[in-house]
Amino acid sequence: MAQAISPLYPQGNNAGNHHAVHPESVHFQLHAQGLNHHNQPAVVVQPPVYRARAPLPDPEPDYMCYSRFTMCFCCICLGAAALHYSSETRKANGAGQRAEAASNSRTALTLNHVGVIVGAIIITLYLLNTFYFDGNLLPF
Template structure:
């Protein structure tokens, strides 16, 4: 009952000639034809396997980034928050190299933000208590 499918490109003398197959000479299997006798294209969806989260994820320093943003330096803390979020996303996607890079950048930004905040706080306190507000314009 099953019909043999003819090859799209015939073998032998006409193998290099792409015009050798005529549309009427191709026989389609009964399962390939729809109920209107029109050819149906069956496409298998691509296989994409998401990577599993890392078993020992890189630290994301999210709490440290929030502290830096709220208490020390808002600009550097906000940048550190972005890298902390990217670290979490990379950890969840199983991308260790990207997670490690983002984690290291977040840590450096947090350290610099705390130092900048400490320097600004020290300058403000010196200006307020030692110089009686004459040194800094704010």
């Protein structure tokens, strides 16, 4: 009682079934641009589009020198943070993002001002402790 298994696609000229399609009998009718060098269908895609913004004509100030000064001579922690925001301001200016550049610029300026004030207070306290409270007013 073995049953014969019929092939997935009937052999011959559609074997009496007018709706069945054999894969080898399918012919793509494409014009020359749609075929590759093996005369097989090719996929044509467009290249990606990158939208680059131009640098700002009047960039926001980045306070890079002020940040370096603050980091070296006043308060290293606040100076390093200000240097980071100065760098981000410079990147945003180059990318044409005015709002981000303005925000980073204000943050860098604020951190620099606070860093200078904190550094001045620390240096003043150190000098007072060294020369006034120890009894030595001047080192010479």
